[in-house]
Amino acid sequence: MPAKDVIPAYDALIRRASSPGRRDLKGIDIEDKLIAVIASSRLFLESLIRAPLVSKIVGKEYFMFVGNDGKKTSRAVNSALYLDTFDAGQLRCALSCQTDGLGSEVLTKIVYTAAISYCCAADLLKQGDQKTPGTFFEVLIGHIVAVALDVNPEQQIRVPTLDMDITIPTDYVFDLGPLKNRIHLPIKISTRERVVQVWAHQRVLDGMHGVARFKGILIAMAETNKQKETSVVEVCLPNQWIAYQMYIAQMFRVYYLDLPQQYLRLKDRYPFIQVKPFGDFYEEIAKIEGNDVL
Amino acid sequence: MPAKDVIPAYDALIRRASSPGRRDLKGIDIEDKLIAVIASSRLFLESLIRAPLVSKIVGKEYFMFVGNDGKKTSRAVNSALYLDTFDAGQLRCALSCQTDGLGSEVLTKIVYTAAISYCCAADLLKQGDQKTPGTFFEVLIGHIVAVALDVNPEQQIRVPTLDMDITIPTDYVFDLGPLKNRIHLPIKISTRERVVQVWAHQRVLDGMHGVARFKGILIAMAETNKQKETSVVEVCLPNQWIAYQMYIAQMFRVYYLDLPQQYLRLKDRYPFIQVKPFGDFYEEIAKIEGNDVL
Numbered sequence: 001m002p003a004k005d006v007i008p009a010y011d012a013l014i015r016r017a018s019s020p021g022r023r024d025l026k027g028i029d030i031e032d033k034l035i036a037v038i039a040s041s042r043l044f045l046e047s048l049i050r051a052p053l054v055s056k057i058v059g060k061e062y063f064m065f066v067g068n069d070g071k072k073t074s075r076a077v078n079s080a081l082y083l084d085t086f087d088a089g090q091l092r093c094a095l096s097c098q099t100d101g102l103g104s105e106v107l108t109k110i111v112y113t114a115a116i117s118y119c120c121a122a123d124l125l126k127q128g129d130q131k132t133p134g135t136f137f138e139v140l141i142g143h144i145v146a147v148a149l150d151v152n153p154e155q156q157i158r159v160p161t162l163d164m165d166i167t168i169p170t171d172y173v174f175d176l177g178p179l180k181n182r183i184h185l186p187i188k189i190s191t192r193e194r195v196v197q198v199w200a201h202q203r204v205l206d207g208m209h210g211v212a213r214f215k216g217i218l219i220a221m222a223e224t225n226k227q228k229e230t231s232v233v234e235v236c237l238p239n240q241w242i243a244y245q246m247y248i249a250q251m252f253r254v255y256y257l258d259l260p261q262q263y264l265r266l267k268d269r270y271p272f273i274q275v276k277p278f279g280d281f282y283e284e285i286a287k288i289e290g291n292d293v294l
Numbered sequence: 295m296p297a298k299d300v301i302p303a304y305d306a307l308i309r310r311a312s313s314p315g316r317r318d319l320k321g322i323d324i325e326d327k328l329i330a331v332i333a334s335s336r337l338f339l340e341s342l343i344r345a346p347l348v349s350k351i352v353g354k355e356y357f358m359f360v361g362n363d364g365k366k367t368s369r370a371v372n373s374a375l376y377l378d379t380f381d382a383g384q385l386r387c388a389l390s391c392q393t394d395g396l397g398s399e400v401l402t403k404i405v406y407t408a409a410i411s412y413c414c415a416a417d418l419l420k421q422g423d424q425k426t427p428g429t430f431f432e433v434l435i436g437h438i439v440a441v442a443l444d445v446n447p448e449q450q451i452r453v454p455t456l457d458m459d460i461t462i463p464t465d466y467v468f469d470l471g472p473l474k475n476r477i478h479l480p481i482k483i484s485t486r487e488r489v490v491q492v493w494a495h496q497r498v499l500d501g502m503h504g505v506a507r508f509k510g511i512l513i514a515m516a517e518t519n520k521q522k523e524t525s526v527v528e529v530c531l532p533n534q535w536i537a538y539q540m541y542i543a544q545m546f547r548v549y550y551l552d553l554p555q556q557y558l559r560l561k562d563r564y565p566f567i568q569v570k571p572f573g574d575f576y577e578e579i580a581k582i583e584g585n586d587v588l
Contacts, residue, residue, distance in 0.1 A: 159540075166533045194488070200493065200497070200542055207540065208537075208541060239453075239460045242453070242458075243462050248497050248498060
């Protein structure tokens with residue numbers, strides 16, 4: 001029964017990722033535990049019926065998994081991105097950033113499938129669980145980026161003030177060394193109206209340490225929203241993103257696993273927010289580590 | 295049966311406040327409908343048993359209302375701020391800003407009681423309803439401030455760009471006329487980690503229109519959180535507030551109905567965030583409208 005393996009595998013991953021040894025987010029031990037969660041989730045999902053959803057998103061098709069009780073359903077899954085046949089070796093390539101000639105498109109699909117597998121399993125195995133899919137996604141993406149940069153992240157930062165000693169929690173931040181920029185890496189299942197937090201935290205880092213000392217990279221899964229168990233829409237706020245990029249701070253990149261067209265178009269108009277499919281991340285690691293500010 | 299009057303009174307208020315005639319948020323019609331919601335909520339609550347909560351907040355005591363089924367309970371209510379005997383004339387004074395010699399302390403209690411009455415009624419009469427208490431609180435506070443400033447607010451703003459025509463939604467903003475500052479008025483039942491939105495939106499306005507063109511005034515009810523139906527804590531993030539005020543934007547005032555001590559202390563240390571009980575708002579209207587930037 002793979003269903004009963006999913007939650008223990010998740011718990012083992014999170015115990016490891018939040019133990020004092022968590023600082024080794026890039027370690028092989030986290031990778032093995034990620035693969036265990038993904039594999040058990042996929043085994044569970046394989047046994048389930050899929051129901052098509054009416055897609056109100058031009059050019060994209062979606063389905064959902066239906067629980068064995070016939071009542072519970074999963075979130076919307078992008079049919080073109082979800083891989084049914086899944087090469088374990090390719091998954092390890094994506095997780096360990098040894099891309100081995102795999103292109104952006106395939107890498108996006110592999111990581112999408114890995115990420116949404118646990119999310120769908122949790123939708124069906126747990127009750128109203130918003131938290132563990134978000135935590136899983138953060139560890140999954142955090143691991144990949146930590147491997148790519150060969151640095152483990154921190155999740156708090158000291159405010160540099162004259163006469164106070166204040167530490168505040170942050171999204172993942174990576175210190176690449178004294179001669180390099182640092183990375184600010186917010187990771188979100190979806191963003192919606194909460195997205196302003198991303199730009200606001202970038203602004204705090206810019207204010208503390210100088211503009212462009214931290215490159216801000218937002219990584220998100222999708223902006224899909226299931227409606228009445230029958231259809232799926234994308235909730236996008238491109239005008240707000242434009243205002244935030246103009247007036248709060250400048251994000252260096254935004255990567256999506258299931259990229260909304262409305263956001264993709266933002267790279268072609270002022271202020272030219274660089275929104276890309278996640279697979280492109282693998283090709284841009286040198287640029288992210290380097291001193292380019294664009 | 296007052297219980298059955300609460301929801302229709304709320305619906306009538308919101309229909310009026312969101313009709314094309316909503317622009318008259320400061321009108322007497324809104325005031326009458328607010329009073330109807332508050333009066334019916336209080337009548338309903340009067341019939342209920344109160345259960346004390348274990349307060350983990352120094353110097354404050356809380357109780358909750360218990361529904362007639364003995365199962366549902368309301369949010370935590372501050373015993374010292376909730377007025378049992380309620381003078382309808384005093385309520386009208388508070389709503390219409392004809393304070394008639396009532397001091398800050400009494401005004402805070404009147405508005406606290408008015409605000410939390412509907413919230414508690416909704417906790418007991420509806421199922422998992424987060425939305426209508428927030429909307430009610432926004433209309434209540436929006437009305438008082440609109441009366442005080444004698445201007446109705448807008449809820450969207452045009453981004454002033456060279457070659458785009460973009461409008462984005464905002465919290466309430468008030469235009470006091472060409473020679474005066476404007477007001478940016480976020481209104482929240484509680485703030486928690488979402489509070490960064492307040493500073494971020496202030497930053498967008500500062501960026502668009504120049505620093506201090508809009509005075510930012512946050513009005514919040516409380517930061518209490520009920521735990522396991524038996525006790526109550528306050529969730530405060532003062533270090534984050536300090537970082538936001540230093541690095542994102544400068545809020546002019548923060549008013550609370552049930553003011554946490556941890557935030558009150560912020561006015562005594564750099565960057566001196568002016569956090570005050572809501573009753574002080576009535577005494578500071580001239581300062582808010584005037585050209586002082588502190």
